Amino acid sequence: AQSVSQHNHHVILSEAASLELGCNYSYGGTVNLFWYVQYPGQHLQLLLKYFSGDPLVKGIKGFEAEFIKSKFSFNLRKPSVQWSDTAEYFCAVMSGTGGFKTIFGAGTRLFVKA
């Protein structure tokens, strides 16, 4: 069965610090990978996604993620965070052979200090 592991449950950073959130998945076949963000009081929004091609994916708001197939990882990065990046971030995996179900990681709560 597929599973998604996010290493950090809570992260606190100061503004302008660099961010890297870890995500590992377990599934041997072809996968589609996503990062979603949920701002306080708002619904999920897609940050970026990987389907194929360049393993370095650029998303909205300056976020990027790198798919490393050999490590089953899809870490999210941002060079310089802002206070407005305070939110919960979810890594998600979907396999084409699993009925297209999307499995979510437990989430990482990011708090950026102004």
Added chain:
Amino acid sequence: GAVVSQHPSWVICKSGTSVKIECRSLDFQATTMFWYRQFPKQSLMLMATSNEGSKATYEQGVEKDKFLINHASLTLSTLTVTSAHPEDSSFYICSARDRRAGTGNYGYTFGSGTRLTVV
């Protein structure tokens, strides 16, 4: 872009009553809709997958007689929590797959969620 309207956004009901949550795809046809539940400080847990015109597929541990899912049209799926109890209080979110998405490039759009409180 694709929009999924979820209604109601917030509902309080008495224990033992039933609550219906609707998800509508406003500008696209959704062949598949997913229903998730999110408990406080936890991730989204997939409850069931519904395909238009067929029975929903429930994840292990989800009671299909308690969480009734109907996907009668390509733009509407409903989740009915029957005989709700306080432990059913949660945040329920739907997600729709755009029928136009081609192989290998699936578009998913989430509804805004429904916060259910059972008292």
